[in-house]
Amino acid sequence: MSLPVTSGYKDINSDMQxxxxxxxxxxxxxxxxxxxxxxxxxxxxxxxxxxxxRLFSSESLDFVKSACRAEMKKKIxxxxxxxxxxxxxxxEAQCECGAGEGPFGHCKxxxxxxxACLKFVKTGDVKVESSCTEQLQAFHRAKxxxxxxxxxxxxxxxxxxxxxLRTLIxxxxxxxxxxxxxxxxxxxx
Ligand SMILES: [Zn+2]
Numbered sequence: 001m002s003l004p005v006t007s008g009y010k011d012i013n014s015d016m017q018x019x020x021x022x023x024x025x026x027x028x029x030x031x032x033x034x035x036x037x038x039x040x041x042x043x044x045x046x047x048x049x050x051x052x053x054r055l056f057s058s059e060s061l062d063f064v065k066s067a068c069r070a071e072m073k074k075k076i077x078x079x080x081x082x083x084x085x086x087x088x089x090x091x092e093a094q095c096e097c098g099a100g101e102g103p104f105g106h107c108k109x110x111x112x113x114x115x116a117c118l119k120f121v122k123t124g125d126v127k128v129e130s131s132c133t134e135q136l137q138a139f140h141r142a143k144x145x146x147x148x149x150x151x152x153x154x155x156x157x158x159x160x161x162x163x164x165l166r167t168l169i170x171x172x173x174x175x176x177x178x179x180x181x182x183x184x185x186x187x188x189x
Contacts, residue, residue, distance in 0.1 A: 001102045050069075080096075
């Protein structure tokens, strides 16, 4: 299938209009291949296997691009492309996986993206691993500070212990201390 340049796509958000695809139109497409939105598809969608959902609108078609993580090898993603007519009918579809060859791909990844499109048209929202906004925020976000602030009493912990011991057994402690520490501790005390 012929596709627009990747840079023309935009991450989908609730302000965007997508071709009015609905369950009936999507099912009509899937029926041609005796497939449906089965449990695998809804699980992939709900478990956020889709990494993103992007849209490009041309004059005659709406192109949706997505990537779906492979179920077994999660480091592998398959890019999925679906085009819709302006009436919301699936025009073409393809996926990078072995079962998703275009122009009429209907593998579980294509079906999951199709399902996501349905959800988006119906609710204006879609579940993907990361939305555009989150990615941008992460880019600018300061790194999380993992250390805890130092407390004054921790900074002087050695001295504190000495003071405590000295308070308990003053004479014994003084004689056992090396001169330099004794000096320090005396100063602090
Ligand atoms: Zn696939």
